[in-house]
Amino acid sequence: xxGESSFPARPKSTPESSxxxxxxxxxxxxxxxxxxVASALVLAVSPLVGANLDGPAGEFVLWxxxxxxxxxxxxxxxxxxxxxxxxxxxxxxGLATPSTVGTTAGATLGALVxxxxxxxxxxxxxxxxxxxxxxxALVVSLFVAAFAASGRARVNDxxxxxxxxxxxxxxxxxxxxxxxxxxxxxxxIQWSLGHLPQVGYRGxxxxxxxxxxxxxxxxxxxxxxQTITGGEDLARAQGVDVARVRTLALGVGALGVGACVAWCGxxxxxxxxxxxxxxxxVGVSRRVLLPLSLVGGAAFLVxxxxxxxxxxxxxxxxxxxVTAALGAPALIALLARRRR
Amino acid sequence: MSGLLMxxxxxxxxxxxxxxxxSLSLEPGELVVLLGPNxxxxxxxxxxALGLVPLESGSVSLDSRPVGTINPRERAGHVGWxxxxxxxxxxxxxxxxxxxxxxxxxxxFQQSAELGMEALKRVRADGLAGRRITELSGGERQRxxxxxLLAQDAPIVLLDEPANHLDPSHQIDAYRLVGELWRAGxxxxxxxxxxxxxxxxxxxxxxxxxxxxxxxxxFDVPYSSPELPQRLSELFALELLALEAHGRRIIVPCPxxxxx
Amino acid sequence: xxxxxxxxxxxxxxxxxxxAIAYALTVGFGHGTTAGTDGGQNRAVGRNRIVSLAPxxxxxxxxxxxxxxxxxxxxFCRYPPEATKLPRVGSGIAPxxxxxxxxxxxxxxxxxxxxxxxxxxxxxxxxxLLPWLSLEEVLDSTRELGKIAxxxxxxxxxxxxxxxxxxxxxxxxxxxxxxxxxxxxxKLDDVWFVRRNSLxxxxxxxxxxxxxxxxxxxxxxRMSLERLVEVDPEMIIVLVRDRVPxxxxxxxxxxxxxxxxxxxxxxxGVLDGREVFVNGPRILDLVDRLAVEIRRLRQ
Numbered sequence: 020x021x022g023e024s025s026f027p028a029r030p031k032s033t034p035e036s037s038x039x040x041x042x043x044x045x046x047x048x049x050x051x052x053x054x055x056v057a058s059a060l061v062l063a064v065s066p067l068v069g070a071n072l073d074g075p076a077g078e079f080v081l082w083x084x085x086x087x088x089x090x091x092x093x094x095x096x097x098x099x100x101x102x103x104x105x106x107x108x109x110x111x112x113g114l115a116t117p118s119t120v121g122t123t124a125g126a127t128l129g130a131l132v133x134x135x136x137x138x139x140x141x142x143x144x145x146x147x148x149x150x151x152x153x154x155x156a157l158v159v160s161l162f163v164a165a166f167a168a169s170g171r172a173r174v175n176d177x178x179x180x181x182x183x184x185x186x187x188x189x190x191x192x193x194x195x196x197x198x199x200x201x202x203x204x205x206x207x208i209q210w211s212l213g214h215l216p217q218v219g220y221r222g223x224x225x226x227x228x229x230x231x232x233x234x235x236x237x238x239x240x241x242x243x244x245q246t247i248t249g250g251e252d253l254a255r256a257q258g259v260d261v262a263r264v265r266t267l268a269l270g271v272g273a274l275g276v277g278a279c280v281a282w283c284g285x286x287x288x289x290x291x292x293x294x295x296x297x298x299x300x301v302g303v304s305r306r307v308l309l310p311l312s313l314v315g316g317a318a319f320l321v322x323x324x325x326x327x328x329x330x331x332x333x334x335x336x337x338x339x340x341v342t343a344a345l346g347a348p349a350l351i352a353l354l355a356r357r358r359r
Numbered sequence: 360m361s362g363l364l365m366x367x368x369x370x371x372x373x374x375x376x377x378x379x380x381x382s383l384s385l386e387p388g389e390l391v392v393l394l395g396p397n398x399x400x401x402x403x404x405x406x407x408a409l410g411l412v413p414l415e416s417g418s419v420s421l422d423s424r425p426v427g428t429i430n431p432r433e434r435a436g437h438v439g440w441x442x443x444x445x446x447x448x449x450x451x452x453x454x455x456x457x458x459x460x461x462x463x464x465x466x467x468f469q470q471s472a473e474l475g476m477e478a479l480k481r482v483r484a485d486g487l488a489g490r491r492i493t494e495l496s497g498g499e500r501q502r503x504x505x506x507x508l509l510a511q512d513a514p515i516v517l518l519d520e521p522a523n524h525l526d527p528s529h530q531i532d533a534y535r536l537v538g539e540l541w542r543a544g545x546x547x548x549x550x551x552x553x554x555x556x557x558x559x560x561x562x563x564x565x566x567x568x569x570x571x572x573x574x575x576x577x578f579d580v581p582y583s584s585p586e587l588p589q590r591l592s593e594l595f596a597l598e599l600l601a602l603e604a605h606g607r608r609i610i611v612p613c614p615x616x617x618x619x
Numbered sequence: 620x621x622x623x624x625x626x627x628x629x630x631x632x633x634x635x636x637x638x639a640i641a642y643a644l645t646v647g648f649g650h651g652t653t654a655g656t657d658g659g660q661n662r663a664v665g666r667n668r669i670v671s672l673a674p675x676x677x678x679x680x681x682x683x684x685x686x687x688x689x690x691x692x693x694x695f696c697r698y699p700p701e702a703t704k705l706p707r708v709g710s711g712i713a714p715x716x717x718x719x720x721x722x723x724x725x726x727x728x729x730x731x732x733x734x735x736x737x738x739x740x741x742x743x744x745x746x747x748l749l750p751w752l753s754l755e756e757v758l759d760s761t762r763e764l765g766k767i768a769x770x771x772x773x774x775x776x777x778x779x780x781x782x783x784x785x786x787x788x789x790x791x792x793x794x795x796x797x798x799x800x801x802x803x804x805x806k807l808d809d810v811w812f813v814r815r816n817s818l819x820x821x822x823x824x825x826x827x828x829x830x831x832x833x834x835x836x837x838x839x840x841r842m843s844l845e846r847l848v849e850v851d852p853e854m855i856i857v858l859v860r861d862r863v864p865x866x867x868x869x870x871x872x873x874x875x876x877x878x879x880x881x882x883x884x885x886x887x888g889v890l891d892g893r894e895v896f897v898n899g900p901r902i903l904d905l906v907d908r909l910a911v912e913i914r915r916l917r918q
Contacts, residue, residue, distance in 0.1 A: 037469070037473065039476055039485070039488070040454065040469070040472040040473055040476055040488075042488075042489065043452060043453075043454040043472075043476070043488035043489035044452065044454060044455070044472065044489070069717070070717065070721070074721070075723065076720045076721045076723055079720050079743075080717050080720050080721065083720075083742065083743075084716050084717050084720060085717075111448075111449075134733075149637075149638070149641070150634065150638050153634050157630070157631075161627070208712075214713065216713070216714075216715075216716055216739075217716075217739060218716050218738070218739040218740075218742040218743060219739075219742045221645055221738065224641065224644035224645045225641045225644070225645050226641075227640075227641070227644065228636070228637040228638075228640035228641045228644065229634075229637040229638075229641065232633050232636065232637050236633070242459070242462055242468075243462065245455070245459045246459040246460070246462045248447075248449050248451060248459070249447060249449075249451070249456050249459055249460075249507075250442065250447060252406075252411070252440075252442055253440065253442055254462070255409070255411060255431060256409055256411075256435065256438075256439060256440035256442070257435050257439075257459070257460050257462050257463065257507075257511055258431050258432040258433075258434065258435025258436070258462050258463035258511075259431060259432075259462055260430070260431045260432070262623040262626075263623060263625070263626050265623070266623040266626035266627060266630070267626045267629065267630065270626060270627060270629075270630030270631075270633075271630055271633060273630075274630065274633060274634050274637065278637070302450070302452075303449045303450055303451055304451060304452070304455050306455075306468060328717075334694065334707070334709060334715065335709065335713065335715055
């Protein structure tokens with residue numbers, strides 16, 4: 020047993036070892052910085068795009084309409100992008116996102132129940148709607164997660180369970196809409212199209228606590244999620260409490276997604292496209308993938324919303340139409356490029 | 360005691376008894392080889408030692424504490440595991456993966472990565488650090504996995520067929536590495552199908568060989584014991600021959616006889 | 620497993636915390652911000668700048684001579700023709716806040732329902748949401764619009780005119796009529812109908828018909844074909860929004876329900892065009908059309 024081969028040793032960090040590490044991991048950091056800068060630019064420029072801001076109304080348009088809208092878009096996009104990346108990890112399936120494992124559908128159901136039963140009272144300052152959406156999202160995600168944890172369910176089964184849960188909750192939602200009165204029906208239909216327009220900072224104040232808690236907790240799970248990427252059983256052996264990480268991630272994911280859905284309606288595609296785009300650009304290390312999905316998601320949704328705002332003069336498209344129209348071809352292009 | 364202790368551990372999975380009153384101890388500095396026919400419960404035994412299998416009766420303890428009462432993060436400081444090669448679809452780099460194995464430590468990623476790099480050097484795989492795990496050959500993957508195990512830095516390690524799917528030269532390589540872990544003071548429990556590979560760990564006479572069949576321990580003898588070939592014959596229900604080559608004993612199945 | 624259960628508790632705790640913070644924050648923003656427009660000054664000189672988000676309200680404002688006060692209308696306001704020349708500001712359920720802000724309105728009006736963006740609009744300008752479903756609501760809101768626009772006499776006069784025509788009971792021998800609604804000729808799978816307690820319900824009474832559905836219906840006015848057979852109206856008049864130069868395809872679809880007495884006695888009629896769905900003052904024209912059709916079918 021010679022001294023050199025004795026392990027565990029406690030090596031100190033030396034300039035060479037740092038360099039070796041940087042070399043092994045390097046190459047992608049330039050792209051990460053580029054992505055961050057581009058996202059920041061999108062967020063900064065978006066409020067200035069559109070009809071000019073001169074005249075007495077200009078200031079109001081900028082500070083009461085566009086800036087809050089961009090802030091909410093960034094929060095929603097960031098939450099959806101990050102939870103998409105996290106869900107893909109805990110289900111180890113590239114198709115797992117809040118909208119495919121039933122979280123969005125559950126949130127939609129919860130919010131619709133609140134909208135139709137609670138009526139106008141729900142829209143006052145009490146955050147009933149996000150809580151109802153959260154409850155719906157949590158129940159459906161935990162159902163899917165319990166299914167995932169029971170026995171040795173294959174990953175495809177999980178997505179199938181999610182789709183089944185989504186279909187069921189969507190059907191129930193439609194049923195509720197069917198029996199609602201006309202005003203509630205209009206409110207529900209318009210809400211379910213997904214929309215970001217708003218006036219003032221109420222939406223920002225309502226969403227921020229949910230989004231901040233969701234993002235904060237999800238990011239603290241980064242190391243655990245990275246370890247889970249190498250295999251669930253192995254991660255257990257390496258000290259990760261997989262059940263806890265999974266429940267926590269699904270739970271706070273439901274919290275964030277629920278609040279976003281409650282305020283803006285279900286906006287599809289962001290949670291699927293953004294993490295895929297980011298991983299193609301900067302790789303799969305969760306250390307990079309998670310924060311950049313957050314940043315990229317924010318920029319992506321804000322960009323889509325800006326397009327929705329200016330595409331038709333004087334009118335607005337539902338933002339979900341734009342996320343799908345821009346996102347789907349972008350995803351296909353990225354996949355095609357990787358295949359080449 | 361400071362190592363792993365299984366005391367009459369019994370586990371039932373899917374209505375079937377997979378472990379039947381297994382008692383086994385493993386101290387740091389010991390190398391135990393676990394042999395048995397397919398389905399004997401070898402992997403279940405390793406998983407039970409990690410506390411990943413609920414026990415019907417009996418107990419598993421690490422450093423005299425029941426494994427179920429130790430939280431996962433702390434447990435990872437007692438015992439590490441090299442599962443049978445699992446396919447990883449995510450193109451993580453080798454260094455990321457090895458660094459991730461240091462989850463139990465409260466340290467920065469930079470620190471984890473540097474110590475992961477050290478672990479890779481220990482298995483002479485530092486050249487793989489920047490490669491994607493999905494692009495590696497079987498032998499390279501196994502080296503990376505062993506590096507991860509080293510990075511986790513636990514005094515007891517459980518190896519599930521570390522030479523599985525490797526060509527003969529890589530198999531020998533893998534067992535030399537196992538020997539190095541052992542000589543570095545780790546307690547090693549190693550599942551294998553090929554008892555002869557044990558010769559590659561260096562001073563094999565200090566190795567214990569344990570036989571498992573249908574969840575029951577059949578024997579626990581030193582590698583050098585003359586009764587080992589006989590015990591293995593019984594275990595696999597197969598006639599085995601002990602041959603000598605270059606002064607070493609080799610245990611091989613008897614060539615099938617022509618039917619009369 | 621118990622760690623998973625503990626995590627659920629933690630998540631629920633976090634949810635409650637988030638809700639509490641959100642509540643504390645939104646109380647501060649709950650009453651809306653004030654718009655940067657100089658509405659007060661405009662009001663002082665008696666000149667309103669009104670944005671109307673509902674076709675019926677636009678039509679009413681023009682009918683009471685307040686056209687010069689209207690500065691913006693919804694995408695769906697098509698009458699009168701002068702209104703179509705005004706800037707468009709989205710729809711009642713999806714207003715274009717930016718376009719509205721640019722018009723610097725002193726008042727935004729819309730029909731009252733839960734989809735009306737009360738909070739948001741109120742942040743831009745004074746907002747009035749006027750109930751506009753039943754005849755009584757329409758009459759009250761018409762008078763209210765007159766007051767708001769400084770045209771009280773004209774508003775009252777219009778309301779009185781509508782009341783005189785519509786606030787009448789159906790004649791005793793009135794046929795039991797189902798007024799069905801269709802956007803365009805289409806397959807018949809279920810039936811959207813006019814409620815007794817709606818503005819169009821009053822139109823039916825005034826035209827000499829009795830609603831085949833005598834109960835007050837809340838919720839979406841939609842019924843199954845089986846329910847229709849049960850109700851078995853004496854007469855069916857289909858209001859189709861699109862122009863149908865040839866009513867035959869629409870009638871053919873309904874005639875498949877051969878068990879209905881309305882089909883057996885060939886008492887099915889079609890009225891087409893956007894005007895049949897109008898809920899502004901032009902509704903009075905519909906009374907005449909409907910009365911003619913009912914008389915024709917009775918023979």
